[in-house]
Amino acid sequence: MSPDKNKFITFEGVDGAGKSTHLAWFAEMLRQRGHDVVVTREPGGTPLGEQLREILLNQTMSVGTEAMLMFAARLEHIEQIIKPALLACKWVISDRFSDASFAYQGSGRGMDWNKLKQLEQWVHPDLQPDLTLFFDVPVAVARQRLANNISLDRFEQEQADFFERVRAGYHKRVQENPHRYVVIDAAQSLEQVKLQLEKIIVSL
Numbered sequence: 001m002s003p004d005k006n007k008f009i010t011f012e013g014v015d016g017a018g019k020s021t022h023l024a025w026f027a028e029m030l031r032q033r034g035h036d037v038v039v040t041r042e043p044g045g046t047p048l049g050e051q052l053r054e055i056l057l058n059q060t061m062s063v064g065t066e067a068m069l070m071f072a073a074r075l076e077h078i079e080q081i082i083k084p085a086l087l088a089c090k091w092v093i094s095d096r097f098s099d100a101s102f103a104y105q106g107s108g109r110g111m112d113w114n115k116l117k118q119l120e121q122w123v124h125p126d127l128q129p130d131l132t133l134f135f136d137v138p139v140a141v142a143r144q145r146l147a148n149n150i151s152l153d154r155f156e157q158e159q160a161d162f163f164e165r166v167r168a169g170y171h172k173r174v175q176e177n178p179h180r181y182v183v184i185d186a187a188q189s190l191e192q193v194k195l196q197l198e199k200i201i202v203s204l
């Protein structure tokens, strides 16, 4: 296959939506079609980012600190991983990106949306995903799925009303910029979700 144009695709959703499971399968499908795919995640993706992830998922902090550490990890991620891969005509698939900061720190924790926009503008003024798959699921279903996890991180331990706000935050982001998103009905079975993803792969 000739080197194709790069693509930056992100996966988003509340904890328990199932996006990480589908991301692995989605990347494999793209590789089978001959694409050079880099799979990465946030917070994380670089050695420093993974150290920040450890702190973010386990230590209590103010929401402003949380947001700035998310964006600090993101800046490193963009410079070390995302931009070099896109420049090399690879496809980058990231498990979460800035939409998660708006949904979790903004809507979930109540941080001013405009401050987050300033951070976004500072950290990646000229980069946005080409496509974001938003795995949308009722909070009750997501929580049921999380109930099987043995250990829950600081975010996963939040109450249902927090996740309702996070979900609403994602919907707000989709409304602000609808052309960038595909909303996946993630309440369906794994097989049905795969059918939805297959259609997206064909369209790509």
Ligand code: TYD
Pocket: 015, 020, 042, 043, 070, 095, 096, 097, 098, 099, 100, 101, 102, 104, 105, 155, 156
């Ligand atoms: P998650 O994708 O849920 O990791 P895993 O599937 O391994 O549990 O991401 C970790 C958490 O980080 C998740 O609860 C959401 C949170 N998060 C934010 O609050 N803001 C952000 O900007 C990002 C990227 C993640």
